[in-house]
Amino acid sequence: MLNINQSAPDFKGIKAYQAGEFKDISLSDYSGNWLVLFFYPRDFTFVCPTEIRGFAKHEADFKALNCDILAASTDSEWSHKAWFERDLPEVKFPILADTTQSMAKAYGILNESDGSADRGLFIIDPEGKIQYVVISPGSVGRSVNETLRVLRAIQSGELCPIEWNEGDTTLGKA
Numbered sequence: 403m404l405n406i407n408q409s410a411p412d413f414k415g416i417k418a419y420q421a422g423e424f425k426d427i428s429l430s431d432y433s434g435n436w437l438v439l440f441f442y443p444r445d446f447t448f449v450c451p452t453e454i455r456g457f458a459k460h461e462a463d464f465k466a467l468n469c470d471i472l473a474a475s476t477d478s479e480w481s482h483k484a485w486f487e488r489d490l491p492e493v494k495f496p497i498l499a500d501t502t503q504s505m506a507k508a509y510g511i512l513n514e515s516d517g518s519a520d521r522g523l524f525i526i527d528p529e530g531k532i533q534y535v536v537i538s539p540g541s542v543g544r545s546v547n548e549t550l551r552v553l554r555a556i557q558s559g560e561l562c563p564i565e566w567n568e569g570d571t572t573l574g575k576a
Contacts, residue, residue: 404510404535410439410526411508416474418496419482427472427496429530436469436557437526438549441500441511441519443540445477445485453521456546458493463550467557468528474498474505476512476519511537525553 404411414428440457442450457464457471464471472495475482479499486493498505500519506512511522523544525534533556536544555562560572 404524404532406533406535407531410524410530410532411505413498413505413508416505417479417499417501419479419486419499420496421494422487424479424483425496427498429526432470432472432526433530434528436467436528436553437472438464438469438523438553439472439474439509439526440521440523440544441474441506441509442521443513443518444475445481446489449541449543450475451490453543453546454490454493454497456543457495458490460546460550461495464553467550467553469553471495472498474500474519476500476503476506476517513540523549525549525556527556 410429412429415426418425418427442453454473461471477499478501482497482499500506503512503517506519509522511520513520521538521540523536524532527533534552538544551567554568555566558572561574562572
């Protein structure tokens, strides 16, 4: 199990589809930036596109917080290309093809029964340390607004109470 302030499991040269192109992606490509890395179960499904579209809709909000978005599933880059070009052309961030399932295993979210990734989300700080983890069943989509709220709270360096939002009073320095 991954723990807060632990180094994020490294990955190198993973094939990805991004806005019409294939590229190789490594965790080190994001060094110095915040990163939201989220896994989803499969391409051509029902809940997954709602999440992916949600992150795409808020990509500028993440960029304003010096945070990149990276998605991953165990489907191939060719599957990503077919699905994203057909159904999700608005998505501009990279979609990793974890076909060896090595990332899903390393991040502790591989569904051994069918080889898919469970729904896992990780906020990784600029030093490569995990600061937040959410793992949920494949049938339940995550909240992009909650991810943004938590990112802002972590970046504030303050003690943030329940339902805290940017601009609200904090409980002081962490």
